[in-house]
Amino acid sequence: MKWTELCIYTTNEAIEPISNIIHEAGASGVVIEDRQELDKERETPFGEIYDLNPDDYPEEGVRLKAYLPVNSFLGETVSEIKQAINNLLLYDIDIGLNKITLSEVNEEQWATAWKKYYKPVKISERVTITPTWEDYQPVSTDELIIELDPGMAFGTGTHPTTVLSIQALERYIEKGQIVMDVGCGSGVLSVASILLGADKVLAYDLDEVAVESTRLNVKVNKVAQQVVVKQNNLLEHVKEEADIIVANILAEIILRFEQDAYKLLKPGGYFITSGIIQNKKENVKEGLLNAGFEILEVNQMEDWISIIAQKPEGSR
Ligand SMILES: C[S@@+](CC[C@H](N)C(=O)[O-])C[C@H]1O[C@@H](n2cnc3c(N)ncnc32)[C@H](O)[C@@H]1O
Secondary structure: OEEEEEEEEEOHHHHHHHHHHHHHOOOOOEEEEEHHHHHOOOEOOOOOEOOOOHHHOOOOOEEEEEEEEOOOOHHHHHHHHHHHHHHHHHHOOOOOOOEEEEEEEEHHHHHHHHHOOOOOEEOOOOEEEEEOOOOOOOOOOOOEEEEEOOOOOOOOOOOHHHHHHHHHHHHHOOOOOEEEEEOOOOOHHHHHHHHOOOOEEEEEEOOHHHHHHHHHHHHHOOOHHHEEEEEOOOOOOOOOOEEEEEEEOOHHHHOOOHHHHHHHEEEEEEEEEEEEEHHHHHHHHHHHHHHOOEEEEEEEEOOEEEEEEEOOOOOO
16 A cells, blocks of 8 residues: 655644644554654663664654555645644644655555654653553553554654643542543543543543544553543533543643533542643633632643642532
8 A cells, every 4th residue: 555654844832733633634643753852861661771863853843744545635635734734823833844745655664664663651650651562561560551552543642741641640540539531532541540540531532533542542451341432522511520630632622621620520629731832821720720720730841731720628
């Protein structure tokens, strides 16, 4: 099978929204080549440092590579992707150079392009994410392993917004709790919640592909019995109560359901928000305070912010 490699030169800030656009356009995955990665010391969970090849990275900014099957819709799909990326400017997202190139690759090149980038990555104290094709052996007995196929919706689970969410879940989940995962994507946060001790997760996403992806990943990770996955717009019509609500979605979307999150949380429950870019931090905080939350933590990784808020004990 022939594939077209679509290369998009952009910025770190635009990785997440452009990845979503590409997935929605039907690409079977996104490779992220971020120049900043070259300056970081990278360590595998085994403590080995491995070097990255500078030739695999753009001279500046970020290069996203996506693979689309060559068919008669290709031209149309590429135009739609370009239009959707340009529309990001309306949300104040810096799309940088926004140069887009196309080239044809064969099946074999496509498979290798993927796999060389993905290694097991330690995300938090206890959680390691490993691609499904790696035969990964835990290093310690309390290590929790999440298996993900980066070729599926919403990638590798190692984006800073996902990492911040998992690190927060690790600090706040207590055994037997109920968690809601709003905008579940690949389902990585649902799987993490169960592995970290939650009894049940209610996972929601508006996107059908994401819902399927979560269903598959909860099965692969053997937690399907405890995760109820449903296509839903945020928390619309949801009636259950939760101990923790986690949402890794853009700030604009978090702002739309802070009050619903407050209503559905038990007193003392936590709202873990992530996916917030720097300049939207104050808006999200203000919205959370207006809804009645107390802000417990504001954490940052690269340009991304995660805010952890609590519904006060004794409130209703
Ligand atoms: C950044 S991804 C996060 C995926 C995953 N939770 C993670 O942390 O890696 C955001 C997800 O929110 C979903 N989403 C966006 N708007 C939504 C809405 N109104 N209702 C439900 N899900 C939504 C998108 O489809 C996408 O899967």
